[in-house]
Amino acid sequence: MSNNIHILLAEDEPALGQIVKESLETRDFRVTLCPDGALAKDAYEQELPDILVLDVMMPKKDGFTLAREIRQQDRDTPILFLTAKSQTADVVEGFTLGGNDYLKKPFSMEELIVRVENLLDRKKSDAKLEQIQIGGFRFDLKKQLLQYQEEEAVSLTHREAHLLFHLQNNRNQVLDRSMILKKLWNDDDFFSARSMDVFITKLRKKLKKDPDLQIVNVRGYGYKLIC
Template identity: 70%
Template sequence: MANKIKLLLAEDEAALGQIVKESLETRDFEVMLCENGEKAFEKYTTEKPEILVLDVMMPKLDGFTLAKNIRAIDDDIPIIFLTAKSQTADVVEGFSIGGNDYLKKPFSMEELIVRVHNLLSRTKTQRKSEIIKIRNYTFNFPKQHLTFKDEDFVQLTHREAHLLFHLIKNKNQVLDRSLILNKLWGTDDFFTARSMDVFISKLRKKLIKDKRIQIINVRGFGYKLTV
């Protein structure tokens, strides 16, 4: 039997949430149901689901704010918003903060399931293309592994992996310090800038086995990965 898909459902309407949960569980989903945004964020951090289905209007933490908090630390997990709202501005906001899809209430379970599978398939395809060769290193971005030649891999942290990914994608060019701080840390203040310096130092040590790879500090601008 195939492994069940871990799905986090945040929905404050108890009856609707239970119906959706039970319907998905008959289709090989493992569903974590939360009745508000705060509990959903806690469950996200501890359970590491594969996809999020978030109601927009929830107590304590609404779906848009919850998605912003998650996107500050996770660029990749697919997010579907559920909402009774249909105004263009709401749809635009949902996509602008990192949502991948938008489903208006009332909806059919078949449509939700199709959208979930489509998003997961798209994400899987993207991740397969994100195994990157950099000189004698192989960087597996989805798994956050860095391997030198045929040696055992080094496990990177979430932020180390995302920082290295952006450095590689912009190799031999200056990676703007403020842009990457805002993307990965959500702010570019002094303390997060110091934190980024620490992560850069850690990456330098993990790339030290190939002397052709350098992370250069371009004072006043950012960092540049040269290969």
């Protein structure tokens, strides 16, 4: 695998986490190791990894809770759970929350790598079949690019890209203003709200080439992408 593949590994056992990290790096993966679920959530939002390998039992935020939060905004990034739990109910819960695979401890590195590669291959195959289409635009969240028809793609900032992603996921529905402020700005105070208004204005300008696309302000509630 190419070292462009970025794995976010959340594991609270220091020795195991370091062993897994180093083993993956010898296979040319790039690995971010987090010792708890809260730090893993922050790392996910900042780095947008290609795949998540999450221990289920972690301090501050367990793997199931973390997966639930991530799936509210990201349906595509593969999630593989690591767990000492073996009951069927736990396995079912993991898949119900959006997990793609499940590996029980203790496990071999060879099995972990095979499972990671299978999930990445599946994601690559899915990407060939699906494109995020917003009206006449093609949108790439990971690369933060927006391309209108055959014109040259334009770059988006991190917040522009994620704001557009949430608008797209809720297209033709109202996107709750307070929710998105807390998710992207970590606060819904006056200054954060004014900042978001600026980003909405920037997105409107970038989408104006397609007259069938509109971002409208729903007073008192939020914004709606009409598509």
